[in-house]
Every structure is written in structure tokens, then in C-alpha cells.
Amino acid sequence: MTAKIISIISPKGGVGKSTTATNLAADFALKGFSVALVDAEEHGTTIDWNDAGVKNLHVFEGYSRTITQTIEALAKKHDLVIVDTAGNNLTLSTTSENLQTLVNSKAVSVSDLVLIPVEPTPLSIRKTITFDPIINKAVEGKGKAFTFLMSYQRNTVLSAQCLALLKSGQLETPYLGVTIRDATVVPQAEGMMQSVCQYAPRSNVAQDFKKLAKAVLANLSMEG
Ligand SMILES: Nc1ncnc2c1ncn2[C@@H]1O[C@H](COP(=O)(O)OP(=O)(O)OP(=O)(O)O)[C@@H](O)[C@H]1O
Ligand SMILES: [Mg+2]
Incomplete structure (x- = not known):
């Protein structure tokens, strides 16, 4: 078995990387x-999601110079490897920032x-x-990197501007x-250590996460 590898990347903090990684991981599991x-x-x-009790979902530490080996070893034993990275921000020391940059760069290199x-x-x-x-x-x-809009506020001029920019090419x-x-x-779902689809399956945002999962699987030519 060789897993497909997905990395979630952004230099900006608090933009929804971990939310995306945990929701996709739990829903795929x-x-x-x-x-x-x-x-x-x-x-x-x-x-902490190791304690979420989701069957088929296992979480591993990857903040290390040897992240490539970690990912490659996991890829031999799973269907999907999802890597939650972090941005480089001013709270990081120069040493931490360098290691995070290296970790992010290595994750991108091995990702599908x-x-x-x-x-x-x-x-x-x-x-x-x-x-x-x-x-x-x-x-x-x-063809391996894609943007998507997080924390979208419907019916606002700002979100419409963003969508227009993303679609503009x-x-x-x-x-x-x-x-x-x-x-x-x-x-709220994060607080309960559940994906949004588990916590509030009838919510509109659960449908958004389902669309994201579907788009990801289609991109990887996987059936879900
Ligand atoms: N669509 C959304 N609606 C409401 N809140 C959201 C949404 N997406 C993310 N959040 C919230 O925004 C906060 C930051 O998200 P998250 O931790 O995923 O960002 P991050 O990019 O991983 O940040 P960091 O760079 O610090 O790791 C969290 O409290 C999360 O619950
Ligand atoms: Mg995060």
C-alpha cells in the first residue's frame, strides 16, 4: 500500500490549517x-486527536528534520497521510522558524x-x-496545489471580492x-474532538466539508 499524501500549508496563522487537517482526516477515517x-x-x-476514538485514524508527531522518513514510513501502512503544518510567525524564534520552514518544505516535496x-x-x-x-x-x-476559501461569510461584498479573485485566474x-x-x-466540534460532520451533520458547514472531501478524493483519483 502506498498512501496518497496531502499537506495543508499556509504561512498565516489561524487561517484554518489544523481545522482542515483534522476534519478531513476524521471524515476519511x-x-x-x-x-x-x-x-x-x-x-x-x-x-490530541489520538484520543478522539475514531477508528482508522492515528496521529503522529512530525515536527522534526526527519519528517520525510516519518511520512514515507506511514505511507506504506495507510491509504492517506495528511500533514498539518504551521505558518512562520513572529512568535517563533529564529531557530524554530527555520525548522518549521524546513518541515513545511519537506512536507510539500513529498505531497501528492x-x-x-x-x-x-x-x-x-x-x-x-x-x-x-x-x-x-x-x-x-x-497541478498539485490548490486554494480554497475558509471562514467564508456568505452575502458579503468582501467574500464576493475574494471569490472573484480566486476564480479570476x-x-x-x-x-x-x-x-x-x-x-x-x-x-464547537473541535472542542468535542469531533469533525463537523460528526458533531453537526445537518449543518450547512458540514455540507461544505463534504464538498471539500469529495474534491480532494477526486483530485487524487480515489473513490470515497
Ligand atoms: N470555517 C470556520 N468557521 C468558524 N471558525 C473557524 C473556521 N475555520 C477555522 N475556525 C476556527 O479558527 C481558529 C483557528 O483555526 P486553526 O487552528 O485551524 O488555524 P491554523 O491555520 O491551524 O492556525 P496555526 O497557524 O496557529 O496552526 C480555530 O479556533 C478554528 O476553530
Ligand atoms: Mg494549526
């Missing part, structure tokens, strides 16, 4: 895939698919996609065609 979730943040909480959640402001989208070297590297890997990274709306059940 509940579908019956064997999933390894890798917590590649220095002070990550994704590792790179997901880039973006916040709903046009300036932040442009900055994220245009200036981050790791995103640039992911984009160079033909002006950015080098293609848009996956998925938006995850801003909804309070998202942090």
Missing part, C-alpha cells in the same frame, strides 16, 4: 480509509496534493499566494472551487 494524521507544528494540538486555506480578504490572499516561498514551491509541482495557484463557511459549530 469514518469512510473506512486508513488515515495517518501528522502533526507537524512545534506546539500543535492535532496530536497541497491544500492552501485562504482567509476572506483579497489582500491576504494575494500576499499568501504571491510571496510565500513554500507556496511558490508547491505551485511549481504541476490572476493567481498562480488554482482554486479548488470549495468554500467553507464561517460557522460557530466549527470550533
Whole structure:
């Protein structure tokens, strides 16, 4: 078995990387895939999902220079490996920042698919996609990096502007065609260590996460 590898990447903190990684990992595991979730943040909480009690979901530490070996070993034993990375922000020391950059870069190199959640402001989208070297590297890997809009506020001018930008083709990274709306059940579900689809299956945002999972599987040519 050789797993498909997905990394969630963004230089910005708090944009929804861990939320995306844990929701996709739990939902794919509940579908019956064997999933390894890798917590590649220095002070990550994704590792706590080992206690979520989801069958087929196992979480591993990945914040290390040897992350490539960790991922490759896990890929031999699972259907999917999902890597939750962290941004580089000012709270990190120079040493931590360098190691996080290395970890992110290695994760991108071995990934089949790179997901880039973006916040709903046009300036932040442009900055994220245009200036981050790791995103640039992911984009160079033909057809493997995609953006999607996180915390989307429906019927606002700002979100409409963001969607127009993502769909315009002006950015080098293609848009996956998925938006995850801003909804309070998202942090609530995290508080219960459940995916949104487990916690609030009838919610609109659960449908958004289902669309994301479907788009990811289609991109990887996997059936779900
Ligand atoms: N669609 C959403 N609606 C409402 N809240 C959300 C949504 N997506 C994420 N959040 C919340 O935003 C917060 C930050 O999300 P998250 O921890 O996933 O970001 P991150 O990119 O992993 O941050 P970091 O870079 O610090 O690791 C969390 O409390 C999460 O519950
Ligand atoms: Mg995170």
C-alpha cells in the first residue's frame, strides 16, 4: 500500500490549517480509509486527536528534520497521510522558524496534493499566494496545489471580492472551487474532538466539508 499524501500549508496563522487537517482526516477515517494524521507544528494540538476514538485514524508527531522518513514510513501502512503544518510567525524564534520552514518544505516535496486555506480578504490572499516561498514551491509541482476559501461569510461584498479573485485566474495557484463557511459549530466540534460532520451533520458547514472531501478524493483519483 502506498498512501496518497496531502499537506495543508499556509504561512498565516489561524487561517484554518489544523481545522482542515483534522476534519478531513476524521471524515476519511469514518469512510473506512486508513488515515495517518501528522502533526507537524512545534506546539500543535492535532496530536490530541489520538484520543478522539475514531477508528482508522492515528496521529503522529512530525515536527522534526526527519519528517520525510516519518511520512514515507506511514505511507506504506495507510491509504492517506495528511500533514498539518504551521505558518512562520513572529512568535517563533529564529531557530524554530527555520525548522518549521524546513518541515513545511519537506512536507510539500513529498505531497501528492497541497491544500492552501485562504482567509476572506483579497489582500491576504494575494500576499499568501504571491510571496510565500513554500507556496511558490508547491505551485511549481504541476497541478498539485490548490486554494480554497475558509471562514467564508456568505452575502458579503468582501467574500464576493475574494471569490472573484480566486476564480479570476490572476493567481498562480488554482482554486479548488470549495468554500467553507464561517460557522460557530466549527470550533464547537473541535472542542468535542469531533469533525463537523460528526458533531453537526445537518449543518450547512458540514455540507461544505463534504464538498471539500469529495474534491480532494477526486483530485487524487480515489473513490470515497
Ligand atoms: N470555517 C470556520 N468557521 C468558524 N471558525 C473557524 C473556521 N475555520 C477555522 N475556525 C476556527 O479558527 C481558529 C483557528 O483555526 P486553526 O487552528 O485551524 O488555524 P491554523 O491555520 O491551524 O492556525 P496555526 O497557524 O496557529 O496552526 C480555530 O479556533 C478554528 O476553530
Ligand atoms: Mg494549526
